[in-house]
Amino acid sequence: MHSQLLLILVAILSALPCTIAASASAWRNRSIYQVMTDRFSRSDGSSTSACQTSERDYCGGTWRGIINKLDYISGMGFTAIWISPIGQQINGRTGEGEAYHGYWPTNLYALNERFGTEQDLRDLVAAVHSRGMYIMLDVVVNHFANQGDIIVYSDFVPLSDSRYFHPKCDIDWGNQTSIELCWMGNGYVHLVDVDTENDFVVSTLETYMAALITNYEFDGLRLDASRNIRKPFWTKLCLAANVYCQGEVWAGDPELVCPYQEYMDGLHNYPMKEVATTALTSSTGNMADLINMASKMNTRCKDVTLFGTFMENHDNPRIGSFTTDPARLQNVAALNILADGIPVLYYGQEQALTGSNDPANREALWLTDYRTTGNLVPTITSLNRLRNHAASTSPTFLTTSAVYTLLSSSVIRVRKENLVFVLTNTGSGASAAMTMDGFAPSLDLVEVLTCTHARADEKGRLPLVLRGEPMVLYPESLLSGSGICAL
CATH class of the missing domain: 2.60.40.1180 (Golgi alpha-mannosidase II)
Structure with a gap:
């Protein structure tokens, strides 16, 4: 009965008039700070609470904690934040830790109580907007999560039946059809693949997304695992959301990544990120490769200025794991903020954190005490201020391709x-x-x-x-x- 009431509520909300959407062009002049909610800031303001990344457990970051540190983010010149998925997750500890990251959903219509209350989330959105900033929500619609080999489909809300999911198969990452139809996950946590060819599933997710945007007034979406769902689905979902959509296609080949922009506003610029971090973090790096990739992206993509330009994130090793040289870190930051596209800076990059592969790259930021000196904060602040100024004084600055x-x-x-x-x-x-x-x-x-x-x-x-x-x-x-x- 509870789930039925939630479905009715979402249907009602989806019929309400939409707020003024933050368009792709409006997002182009933004600079985004990516927040992993559980690891950014605690409600109690602690700067000493332990967080052992190798344990893969919740460390206590919250939406209220983000509110308390918005001045830290805006003080560096960022004009938008991207937060972790908000939906209810697998409870308890699995063989792969807890669901602190937000990518193991079980119920789309319930919030992750570990991050706070519904009012906390509304207050976060309001606090972001009060600063003239945008807020982007990371959304997971490719799969639901199940602990153990017995799949309890009735636990998945709103798709509570096996007929709404693809049959189990292991992904062959060299085959696109397999990527779209098969399951991610492992023996501890199965990521049960949603059947996005099913019309009922598509309409249900469209209704959910429209209601989500209307209810909480998010300004943009980050689309998790975009490559794992057929491309036309994303057009429908983004139209229902009526906000800027930036997708994740984790690949270094422009020929693979660029076609997705026909179905969504922008993508993470993985091809540029991969060559840039190689070129700039060592004296043996090939700078010509960086130039060639920039040219390829501009030539083969519809509009690279709507891509997210990033150098590290929650899935990839931090730059500090490749080099701790301050000058090289500054060079990476300069390209991150000033290159074509929308800058996306992963929390902690400004502190020169050194975590390598997941989960080491998901450190608790409060342990840095949010220092603003002796790190990259001054550099990133200056870069953001200059980009914001250039964009505000020239109407063509952000759409002019860099040479x-x-x-x-x-x-x-x-x-x-x-x-x-x-x-x-x-x-x-x-x-x-x-x-x-x-x-x-x-x-x-x-x-x-x-x-x-x-x-x-x-x-x-x-x-x-x-x-x-x-x-x-x-x-x-x-x-x-x-x-x-x-x-």
């Missing part, structure tokens, strides 16, 4: 309208002198990470000395009134 140029085997220049940034993988302590051309004659420039002033000569050439850190150059006259570097 990449290889200056040497270890140095590249990236130009995006009036912004020029120089990246290198040489690391701290290295020094290289060069002259860069292409500026207006006698143009006064500011390097915004150090607030150093420079002037191009009468032929538009600028001598540079790189010392391992990135250089981010912007015309001084265009910074007037921005507050950047006290201008």
Whole structure:
């Protein structure tokens, strides 16, 4: 009876007038901070509560905790947050730990009580909106989770029957049909694959998504496991949601990733992430590969400026597990924030956390005490401020494709309208002198990470000395009134 009442409530909510949707174009000028709810901030404000990532247990992060640390996020210049899935999960401990991450749903119409109450979630959305920020929700519709080999379909709400799921089979990751029809998971937790070819299932999920957006006023969706569901399904789901949708297709090949943009607004830019982290984290990295991938993505994707540009996330090792060199970490951050696309920064990247593969990359951020010095926070703040300023003063800045140029085997220049940034993988302590051309004659420039002033000569050439850190150059006259570097 309880489930029936919830279904009726959702149907009623879906019939209510929709709030003004945050469109794809509106999201383009956002900068997103990804929050893993259980690991970001506790309601009690603790900075000492233990969290052993290897245990894969809940550590106590909550929606109320996020509210308490929104100033930390907005203070770095982020204008949106992405939060973990909110639905009810498998209870208790499994052979793979607890469902702290949110990807083991059992009931879409109930909230994960470990994260807080319905009022806490509403208060979080309101607090985000009160700052002029957007909130993106991570949604899981590919599967429901079951502990053990006996699948209890009656526990899955609202799809409480085996006929709404694909028959069990193991995924062959080299076969797209198998990826879409077979099950993820293991002997501890089976991820029972939803039959998204079934019309009733599709309409039920559309109704659920429309109600979810209307009820809580989320501004965007992150679509988990997008590659595991046939492409046309996503068009219907995103139309029902009527907000920006960014999908997860975990692959490094543009030929595989780009076609999904015909069915949703944007994707995680996995191809760029994979070559960028290789190129920038070691002096042996191939910078030409980075340039070539940027060109491929711009050529083969419908609109790469609607992709999410990221360098680490909850599924991939942190940059700090590849290198702890501060200069290289700064170069990665510069590309993360300033490259084409919507910046997505995984919580803790600003603190230079070093966790490698899941679960080590899911540290409790409160153990850093949210420090804002001696880490990447100042760099990321300056980068976000510059991107936000450039976007607010030029209507074409965010839709103009960046132009990449290889200056040497270890140095590249990236130009995006009036912004020029120089990246290198040489690391701290290295020094290289060069002259860069292409500026207006006698143009006064500011390097915004150090607030150093420079002037191009009468032929538009600028001598540079790189010392391992990135250089981010912007015309001084265009910074007037921005507050950047006290201008």
